[in-house]
Amino acid sequence: MAMKIEVVEIEKPEGVEAIIGQGNFSVFTVDDLARALLTAVPGIKFGIAMNEAKPQLTRFTGNDKELEELAARNALKIGGGHVFVILMRDAFPINVLNTVKSHPAVVMVYGASENPLQLIVAETELGRAVLGIVDGKAATKIETEEQKRERRELVERIGYTID
Amino acid sequence: MAMKIEVVEIEKPEGVEAIIGQGNFSVFTVDDLARALLTAVPGIKFGIAMNEAKPQLTRFTGNDKELEELAARNALKIGGGHVFVILMRDAFPINVLNTVKSHPAVVMVYGASENPLQLIVAETELGRAVLGIVDGKAATKIETEEQKRERRELVERIGYTID
Amino acid sequence: MAMKIEVVEIEKPEGVEAIIGQGNFSVFTVDDLARALLTAVPGIKFGIAMNEAKPQLTRFTGNDKELEELAARNALKIGGGHVFVILMRDAFPINVLNTVKSHPAVVMVYGASENPLQLIVAETELGRAVLGIVDGKAATKIETEEQKRERRELVERIGYTID
Amino acid sequence: MAMKIEVVEIEKPEGVEAIIGQGNFSVFTVDDLARALLTAVPGIKFGIAMNEAKPQLTRFTGNDKELEELAARNALKIGGGHVFVILMRDAFPINVLNTVKSHPAVVMVYGASENPLQLIVAETELGRAVLGIVDGKAATKIETEEQKRERRELVERIGYTID
Numbered sequence: 001m002a003m004k005i006e007v008v009e010i011e012k013p014e015g016v017e018a019i020i021g022q023g024n025f026s027v028f029t030v031d032d033l034a035r036a037l038l039t040a041v042p043g044i045k046f047g048i049a050m051n052e053a054k055p056q057l058t059r060f061t062g063n064d065k066e067l068e069e070l071a072a073r074n075a076l077k078i079g080g081g082h083v084f085v086i087l088m089r090d091a092f093p094i095n096v097l098n099t100v101k102s103h104p105a106v107v108m109v110y111g112a113s114e115n116p117l118q119l120i121v122a123e124t125e126l127g128r129a130v131l132g133i134v135d136g137k138a139a140t141k142i143e144t145e146e147q148k149r150e151r152r153e154l155v156e157r158i159g160y161t162i163d
Numbered sequence: 164m165a166m167k168i169e170v171v172e173i174e175k176p177e178g179v180e181a182i183i184g185q186g187n188f189s190v191f192t193v194d195d196l197a198r199a200l201l202t203a204v205p206g207i208k209f210g211i212a213m214n215e216a217k218p219q220l221t222r223f224t225g226n227d228k229e230l231e232e233l234a235a236r237n238a239l240k241i242g243g244g245h246v247f248v249i250l251m252r253d254a255f256p257i258n259v260l261n262t263v264k265s266h267p268a269v270v271m272v273y274g275a276s277e278n279p280l281q282l283i284v285a286e287t288e289l290g291r292a293v294l295g296i297v298d299g300k301a302a303t304k305i306e307t308e309e310q311k312r313e314r315r316e317l318v319e320r321i322g323y324t325i326d
Numbered sequence: 327m328a329m330k331i332e333v334v335e336i337e338k339p340e341g342v343e344a345i346i347g348q349g350n351f352s353v354f355t356v357d358d359l360a361r362a363l364l365t366a367v368p369g370i371k372f373g374i375a376m377n378e379a380k381p382q383l384t385r386f387t388g389n390d391k392e393l394e395e396l397a398a399r400n401a402l403k404i405g406g407g408h409v410f411v412i413l414m415r416d417a418f419p420i421n422v423l424n425t426v427k428s429h430p431a432v433v434m435v436y437g438a439s440e441n442p443l444q445l446i447v448a449e450t451e452l453g454r455a456v457l458g459i460v461d462g463k464a465a466t467k468i469e470t471e472e473q474k475r476e477r478r479e480l481v482e483r484i485g486y487t488i489d
Numbered sequence: 490m491a492m493k494i495e496v497v498e499i500e501k502p503e504g505v506e507a508i509i510g511q512g513n514f515s516v517f518t519v520d521d522l523a524r525a526l527l528t529a530v531p532g533i534k535f536g537i538a539m540n541e542a543k544p545q546l547t548r549f550t551g552n553d554k555e556l557e558e559l560a561a562r563n564a565l566k567i568g569g570g571h572v573f574v575i576l577m578r579d580a581f582p583i584n585v586l587n588t589v590k591s592h593p594a595v596v597m598v599y600g601a602s603e604n605p606l607q608l609i610v611a612e613t614e615l616g617r618a619v620l621g622i623v624d625g626k627a628a629t630k631i632e633t634e635e636q637k638r639e640r641r642e643l644v645e646r647i648g649y650t651i652d
Contacts, residue, residue, distance in 0.1 A: 002170075003168070003170060003283065005492070007491075007492060007613050009615070014543070022274075022298075024255075024256045024257065024260075024275045024276055024277075024298075025255055025256065025257055027314045027317060027318055028257075028318050028323055029257075031315070031318070032323075049305075051299075051301070051302040052299075052302065053276075053278040053279070053298070053299025053300045053301075053302070054177070054277075054278060054299065054300070055310075056300050056301065056302050056303045056304065057302055057303075057304055057305070057306045057310060058302040058304070058305045058306065059306050059311070059314060060305065060306065060311075061311070069305075072305040072306075073305070075302065076302050076303075076304070076305055079301030079302055080297075080298065080301065081276065081278050081297070081298035081299030081300065081301070081302075082274075082276060082278070082298045082299065092513075092514055093513045093514065093594070094513065094514055094517075094518075094593045094594045097513075097593060097594075097596075098593065104257045104260060104261065105256070105257045105260075107260075107272070107274070107275065109596070111511075111571075111596065112513045112596065113513055113542075113570065113571060114513075114543075115542040115543065115570050115571070115616075116542070116615060116616075118613055118615045118616070120492065120611065120613075120618070122283065122295065122297070123301075124170050124281050124283075124297050126172070126279060126281045126297050126299070126300060127278075127279075127281070127297045127298065127299050127300045127301045128297065128301045129283070129295050129296060129297045129298070131295065132611065132618050132620065133618060134569075134570070134611070134613050134615050134616045134617065134618045135511070135513075135542070135569065135570035135571045135616065135618070136541075136542025136543065136570030136571065136615070136616050137542045137543070137545050137570065137615060137616045138540070138542075138545065138568030138569065138570070138612075138616045138617045139540040139541065139542070139545050139546055139547040139564065139565050139568055139570075140545045140546075140565075141545065141546055141547070141565070142538075142546070142547045142549065142558075142561040142562070142565055143546045143547065143548050143549065143561075147544075147546060148548070148549075148550070151516045151548060152520070154516055155516055155517050155520070160517055160521075166331070166333060166446065185437075185461075187418075187419045187420065187423075187438045187439055187461075188418055188419065188420055190477045190480060190481055191420075191481050191486055192420075194478070194481070195486075212468075214464070214465040215462075215465065216439075216441040216442070216461070216462025216463045216464075216465070217340070217440075217441065217462065217463070218473075219463050219464065219465050219466045219467065220465055220466075220467055220468070220469045220473060221465040221467070221468045221469065222469050222474070222477060223468065223469065223474075224474070232468075235468040235469075236468070238465065239465050239466075239467070239468055242464030242465055243460075243461065243464065244439065244441050244460070244461035244462030244463065244464070244465075245437075245439060245441070245461045245462065267420045267423060267424065268419070268420045268423075270423075270435070270437065270438065285446065285458065285460070286464075287333050287444055287446075287460050289335070289442060289444045289460050289462070289463060290441075290442075290444070290460045290461065290462050290463045290464045291460065291464045292446070292458050292459060292460045292461070294458065329494070329496060329609065348600075348624070350581075350582045350583065350601050350602055350603075350624075351581055351582065351583055353640045353643060353644055354583075354644050354649055355583075357641070357644070358649075375631075377625075377627070377628040378625075378628065379602075379604040379605070379624070379625025379626045379627075379628070380503070380603075380604065380625065380626070381636075382626050382627065382628050382629045382630065383628055383629075383630055383631070383632045383636060384628040384630070384631045384632065385632050385637070385640060386631065386632065386637075387637070395631075398631040398632075399631070401628065402628050402629075402630070402631055405627030405628055406623075406624065406627065407602065407604045407623070407624035407625030407626065407627070407628075408602060408604070408624045408625065430583045430586060430587065431582070431583045433598070433600070433601065448609070448621065448623070449627075450496050450607055450609075450623050452498070452605060452607045452623050452625070452626060453604075453605075453607075453623045453624065453625050453626045453627045454623065454627045455609070455621050455622060455623045455624070457621070
């Protein structure tokens with residue numbers, strides 16, 4: 001039996017955070033993970049999608065139509081059974097990563113990022129398996145003192161500070 | 164020394180859940196994991212099989228003849244030493260995954276699914292090693308509102324609801 | 327820069343259990359893991375070896391000369407920096423696996439087995455990295471009822487029973 | 490889409506310890522992990538760098554100019570988004586590994602070592618993903634009794650002893 005390797009590009013607008021992983025029991029988990037996200041972060045806006053193999057459907061839900069549809073389109077593009085895609089605004093991966101990883105239907109998380117993402121996917125005649133993740137463009141320069149100061153002002157501006 | 168890569172198809176009827184992993188001490192573990200499954204879920208029906216390398220035998224047990232034989236046939240097909248296959252009905256992976264992962268003889272779980280499964284297996288002149296898992300067919304469509312409603316009715320019908 | 331893949335055969339007599347993993351701080355860890363093994367299982371006989379890259383030495387210790395030398399020979403054969411090999415008698419992996427995995431200098435365990443073992447090793451011009459493990463010969467038959475009864479008698483004979 | 494595999498050499502002087510891993514939210518995490526290191530080990534000297542994909546910058550901080558610049562140079566060389574490099578003196582990986590792994594923005598640690606290191610990196614047209622790590626030169630000899638005595642004196646001299 002043969003196997004080929006493919007690179008799948010994730011579609012998402014800037015500013016949207018993604019968490020991509022492997023789980024099971026899609027018909028239940030897509031909603032149950034959604035509830036877990038709602039209780040983890042007040043005000044989170046998200047879409048979650050998860051592939052089912054029988055019927056061959058990408059299941060999805062969330063509390064933001066645009067993110068729900070986008071999560072679904074990306075999960076469909078990856079194709080791999082039981083792969084889930086979470087896309088969110090007004091929440092960072094560090095707010096929910098432990099919630100996601102400890103969910104009883106989650107096997108593993110491949111990556112968590114606001115960057116453009118690509119997945120390395122193996123395809124057999126049955127289906128597709130995620131092998132790895134490329135998390136955004138490669139760095140090309142080291143930050144300057146000026147850029148470091150701007151970065152810290154940014155982190156403070158978005159609220160990660162105590163007085 | 165040479166190594167070749169092979170795709171192994173798991174045989175199982177629809178509706179049967181599978182958990183495939185790596186462990187050790189097969190002569191003991193096949194029965195001890197079986198006991199752990201029995202205590203984890205009342206009414207679980209399952210077969211478990213685990214490969215031993217010396218003698219080259221697939222060990223198996225369970226509480227359902229059909230699932231026991233099927234688990235054994237699949238473990239034999241994979242071949243890899245210390246690989247185990249659990250096939251079950253009347254229980255979902257989310258009910259037992261933590262029980263399985265925390266068993267002292269379990270090294271790791273490769274996948275947990277009701278979907279058709281394929282394993283990517285490396286073969287040397289000594290034996291075989293599991294490299295990855297394909298978990299069912301790729302999704303081909305996004306669910307419609309109608310399919311979402313049917314899915315939620317299904318989850319409720321199988322008992323995941325409180326009044 | 328180039329990379330090649332090699333299969334390394336572990337040498338050990340029948341009846342000797344092996345645990346192979348990755349860690350750090352070899353000059354300290356080889357002895358400290360040895361102490362952890364001594365406190366984990368009364369009567370354990372073992373050798374442990376761990377590779378150091380500077381100087382390029384395989385460090386080793388234990389409480390059994392034969393197993394110490396054999397562990398050292400195998401670690402040397404694998405070559406990979408910070409790889410450790412534990413060989414033991416009068417103890418099973420299930421007795422010490424959690425002790426080993428939770429040691430602060432252990433990164434991961436590749437496998438734990440009494441079977442003949444092969445390691446899939448990548449080699450660059452700098453050194454060598456373990457990619458995977460083949461744990462014994464592939465199974466060729468499913469156990470018979472007779473063999474199952476013999477297996478259970480064996481488990482009982484080696485003490486895994488309560489009256 | 491194509492993918493190529495590359496071996497990236499980490500630059501660092503002897504005696505400097507490295508921890509290389511994957512995380513997220515670089516603008517925040519580079520400083521927050523730095524604070525975690527400071528509270529984990531009194532007297533630690535370190536530099537930490539982490540790649541951001543937009544802008545394509547290697548972020549860095551620490552409490553030692555040389556190590557900060559070196560960590561930044563190495564992270565830049567690896568390139569992979571959200572990859573972090575910690576370089577340190579006066580602290581060993583065993584002092585901080587659990588602190589690093591349990592940080593809410595850390596996904597995984599690829600390796601922790603004072604040895605020369607190489608990373609196996611996949612490159613797509615988008616960016617770069619770490620696939621594995623070579624941790625120092627391969628061992629070429631087994632330690633002699635004399636070398637074992639010297640090693641134990643060294644461990645004692647660096648303080649791992651109680652009277």
